[in-house]
Amino acid sequence: MRALEDSEGLEEFTAYFTARQEVVRRTAYLLCGDWHRADDLAQTAFVRLAGAWHTIRDRGALDAFTRTCLIRAYVADTGRAWRRRELTAESPPERPAGPDDGDLLATRLAVVEALRTVPRRQRAVLVCRFYEGMDVAETAEVLRCSQGTVKSQTAKGLAALRAALGAGYQPDSTATRPVWEVA
Amino acid sequence: MDVRELLRLAGSAPAPQTRLDPAELYAAGRRRSWWRGQRLALAGLVSALVATGVGATAYAISDHARVREELVSSTSQAAPPPPPAVQPLPATVEGRRVTATPSRAVTAAPSSAKATPATPAWDCATAAIAVAKVLSQRAEAAAQTSCQDGRLHVTASLGGGGQARLVLSAQIEPGPAVCPAPQALSCEDTKYGQLAVSGAAEVRLSRPDGRVITVATRAEGLWAGPAPVLPVAELRAIALALAEKT
Incomplete structure (x- = not known):
């Protein structure tokens, strides 16, 4: 238990948490669509990061480690039966804390609502590919699946998102294609 | 609108105040790591014990089978074989x-069963x-x-x-x-x-x-x-x- 009392590691971890917790929470929010659950997922990711803090020698890999922990925690957590049952309840999206533009607010709420209707693994693929900017190989490694699965999940996720957004937010087909398809 | 822009727009929603405390997270992570090490050590110990038990059981079974074969072979023969160190x-x-x-x-020829140790043939x-x-x-x-x-x-x-x-x-x-x-x-x-x-x-x-x-x-x-x-x-x-x- 001596490792619990090291102040140097705590200071480094606190500095990293302060700098990155907002990004991690937002990614978690996109995954689950709920700020409370986003905090839970972020907490899980940061606890795992703290547990492996002394084993990660490359500080440049902290972001990738935290992101992987976050997405895997989301996939594992939403795969549980009790969590799936809880998600069946309809809940309104979070209201903004401050003043916001009306159109942007409406669009944001619509996108969050549409993401909620996308199946969890497809949603995770969409967030990895189009929010985190990961390529197919990185997404496949994070989700522990094949690259072909990532591609198919991407296509299905985009179709589900397009269907959920409706005609008002129909994205451009060429613009919504993944990078590997355009290239 | 591009999917990236949509997701970026959804992710830019104003976030409420977080309830996460880095010190508590760090302590929880270190505790988790410590208990995980304990579990691994315990699992290793249990694995070693199981392996030792399995090995001992296998050896006992094989030795029992060997002794049983020797008994069967010795009882199936008409006369017991002479000791290896003594040649007839x-x-x-x-x-x-x-x-x-x-x-x-x-050594002499096999003595009769009626001979007593006190009066050897x-x-x-x-x-x-x-x-x-x-x-x-x-x-x-x-x-x-x-x-x-x-x-x-x-x-x-x-x-x-x-x-x-x-x-x-x-x-x-x-x-x-x-x-x-x-x-x-x-x-x-x-x-x-x-x-x-x-x-x-x-x-x-x-x-x-x-x-x-x-x-x-x-x-x-x-x-x-x-x-x-x-x-x-x-x-x-x-x-x-x-x-x-x-």
């Missing part, structure tokens, strides 16, 4: 070099070694011994003068009492049994166990005058010595 004496041993001490132990092979040892003090060359059907025959050359030589033969075999016997010239009681002198070249001694020791000499070769013989006193001494040693 052949039925007939010829050309044995007479030495003061035998080079190795010699007469061992022909052991008696042959003892007789050869006794005769080595008098013989000039190797003694020839043979055991057949519990009868011991020993032949030894005693040497002689010129081209003649005396050959001493001794026999130990079951037989009737030598005294009284019509061909016996004289009988006497010794501590080993009754001793009878049959002629000038033969002495017979009947022991209480029913075996008769016969010691005789004969002359071979060429000689002039009376045939060379061994004195009766020496024959008697040899017979008594054989009775004592066998």
Whole structure:
């Protein structure tokens, strides 16, 4: 238990948490669509990061480690039966804390609502590919699946998102294609 | 609108105040890591114990099977195999070099089941070694011994003068009492049994166990005058010595 009392590691971890917790929470929010659950997922990711803090020698890999922990925690957590049952309840999206533009607010709420209707693994693929900017190989490694699965999940996720957004937010087909398809 | 822009717009929503505390997260992470190490160590210990138990069980099963096979093979044979360190004496041993001490132990033929440890059965092979040892003090060359059907025959050359030589033969075999016997010239009681002198070249001694020791000499070769013989006193001494040693 001596490792619990090291102040140097705590200071480094606190500095990293302060700098990155907002990004991690937002990614978690996109995954689950709920700020409370986003905090839970972020907490899980940061606890795992703290547990492996002394084993990660490359500080440049902290972001990738935290992101992987976050997405895997989301996939594992939403795969549980009790969590799936809880998600069946309809809940309104979070209201903004401050003043916001009306159109942007409406669009944001619509996108969050549409993401909620996308199946969890497809949603995770969409967030990895189009929010985190990961390529197919990185997404496949994070989700522990094949690259072909990532591609198919991407296509299905985009179709589900397009269907959920409706005609008002129909994205451009060429613009919504993944990078590997355009290239 | 591009999907990236949509997601970026959704992710840019104003976030409420977080309830996460880095110090608590760090402590929780370190505790988790510590307990995980404990679980790994415990799992390793359990794995080692299980592996040891499995190995011991497998060894016990294999050893039990081996012992069982040995028991089955030993009970299926008519007679138990002799001990590996002791070699049985052949039925007939010829050309044995007479030495003061035998080079190795010699076992007898399997004794009957009725024999008791207090009174071991007469061992022909052991008696042959003892007789050869006794005769080595008098013989000039190797003694020839043979055991057949519990009868011991020993032949030894005693040497002689010129081209003649005396050959001493001794026999130990079951037989009737030598005294009284019509061909016996004289009988006497010794501590080993009754001793009878049959002629000038033969002495017979009947022991209480029913075996008769016969010691005789004969002359071979060429000689002039009376045939060379061994004195009766020496024959008697040899017979008594054989009775004592066998």
